[in-house]
Amino acid sequence: MSVPALVRHAAHALPRATGTAAVLLLGAVAVAAVGVLAPTSLTLALVVALVFVVVALSVHEPAAVPVLAMPASVVVERVGGGGIDLSLSDFALFAAFWAALLLAKRPFSRPMRTLLWLSAAYQAATAFTVLVNPYLANTVEWFHAWLSVGGALVVGWAVGRSGRAGLGLTLFLLPCLGIALLTLAKAASQLAAGDTGPVYLETPYPMHKNFVGMLLAVAALVAYARPSWVRWPRWFALGSFWLCTAGAFGAQARQALVGLAVGVIVLSLRREPHRRRSRLILLAALPALYVVYLAVREQLESGNRFNSANQRLEWYADAIEVWQRNPWFGMGLRWWSSERTEFVFQPPNAELEMLSAAGVVGLAGFLLLFVGGLVPLWRMDPRFGNLAVTLLLVRFVSGQFDLFWVAVQVSVPFLLIGVCLGAEEHARAAASGTPDEVGGRAPDRALGRVPALVPARVPAPRPRPAEVAP
Structure with missing residues (x-):
């Protein structure tokens, strides 16, 4: 040598x-x-031991904590009180954020920087309501929203940029499959007892049907997208898609079913190199939207003012009344939990929630974040951008029919979008031959032999036979 x-x-x-x-x-x-x-x-001894284990893992693998946060991101069990009511997912995300901020690879890609700036613009727009309405829950929710968007993006970036995107998405999907099995088992037991109502899980921790439905809809879309850089077997992705879809139907969360149908349509219509998706699934997605429409129309015509559809109409009117009390800056984030009004409900619509909580200024920042965020994601390489665009769009669409700023339901989509952004940059580094900073590992090997992005002015390889995805 x-x-x-x-x-x-x-x-x-x-x-x-x-x-x-x-x-x-x-x-x-x-x-x-x-x-x-x-x-x-x-x-205390166990806590100290756990801290040392986490630090030791980070020394050996800088992305260890963000990767381990992927399965913890679905734990909605809530802790705290007195205005500080957060989920265990939030605490895991908070710890992973600092590890990602200190140890993740830089620089951020251009789409990642754009999304972070849009997140900062949203935080600036909602800062006015924090100043105008000084109370604890308002301040806590302002930081919580930052963690759910910007913090989740940084954690996801750390996972994807380190070459652990496939592992991270797998660790996210596995607990979702467990929740889907529990949901189907509970639905079957209810049906056997003659109960055709929605499913509310109590084990291993309480889970609302809307949370279960939305989480399983996101997991189903991740499985249906089956990005090539994840390298899942077709049988695993297809089985996971149908299992999570069945769980979402079992939970009977209508807004989740609408989001799932919209996501499947987007993924089916957007092209991806070397992959051709069968569009026969549209024959199931479109009727699913029609079934939801019929169910809502039936409730509206029933005359029962306490069913979910008519109750939402009443809450919409009440939310507008709350907004009119401070049109520009709103009544404060989580005003319904602060006893500042006679109303104690969270508006089941994203725009009405923003208007009542942060006024016209806050709504402008919200629309800038979500509508503006679609632009950089739409321009990404389709192998990475298709899933990212779908996740952001589905969260926005489902938020038209239910609570928006809820733990996990916001952070998980942005966490997964961050994984897509990091994975794209990792593949770009592999294409340009940039050596990995950690241990001299080749980027393509770290990601599991991801096909390199084609650099500019380099002839593209001869197309392979198209793969027919589910």
């Missing part, structure tokens, strides 16, 4: 040796700390 080769080998081996030594040192410290704390407080 030549001298230059020996020097390069030593340069690559030194960080690995340093990282291994750091992990061993942290392990020794963790064992000693647990030994000291265990006799007096076992809980």
Whole structure:
């Protein structure tokens, strides 16, 4: 081996040796700390051990914490009180955000920067209502919205840019499949008892039917998209799609079914290199929209003012009344939980929620975030952009019929969009031959042999036979 080769080998081996030594040192410290704390407080000892494990994993693999946050992102169990009512998903996302911010690869791609600037514009627009309406829940929700959008994007970017996009999406999908199985089992038991109503899960933690339906709709779209860079077997993606779709129908969340149908239509109509999707599924998506329409019309004509459709109409009118009390800046984020009005409901429509909470200024920032965010995602490479566009559009569409700013239902789509953005940049680095900064690993190997993006002025390879996707 030549001298230059020996020097390069030593340069690559030194960080690995340093990282291994750091992990061993942290392990020794963790064992000693647990030994000291265990006799007096076992809980504290376990927390200290967990912190040391997380730090050790980050030393060995910088994207470890963001990747581990992917399955935790679906845990909607709520903790806290007194105006600080957050989910365990929020806490996992918060921890992963700081790890991603410190350790994720830079620079951000142009679409990623655009989305972050749009998120900042939304935060600036809603800052007025925080200043005009000073109370705890308002301030907490302002930071929560930032975490659910900007924080989730950064965490997803860290997963995709590190070459762990396939692993991250798999870890996200697996708990969703478990929730789908639980939903179908509960629906079957209810049906056997003569109950045809929606499903509200109690195990392993309480889950509302609208949360279950929306989460499973997103998971079904991820499986249906089956990005080539994830490298899932066709049987796994197809089985996951139908299982999550069945779970969404079992939950009977109509807004989730509308979003799922819209997402399938978008994915079926948008072209993708070397893949041709069968459009026969449109024969099922369009009738599903019609079935939802018939169900809503039946409720509106029933004369029952307390069913979900008529109740929404009453809430729409009440939300407009709340907005008129402060048209420009609104009554504050989460005004319904602050006893600032006689109303105690969260408006089941995205625009009415923004008008009543943050006024015309806040609504302008909201529309800029979601409508403006579609532009950079639409211009991405279709292999990465199709899923990203669909997720953002579906969240916006479903938010027309139900609560919008709800834990997990906002953060999960932006988390997955961040994964798509990071994966595209990782593939671009592989195409340009840029070496991976961590351990000298080749980018295409880290992503699982992703086909390289075709650089400018380089002839594209001869097209392969089209793959027919589900």
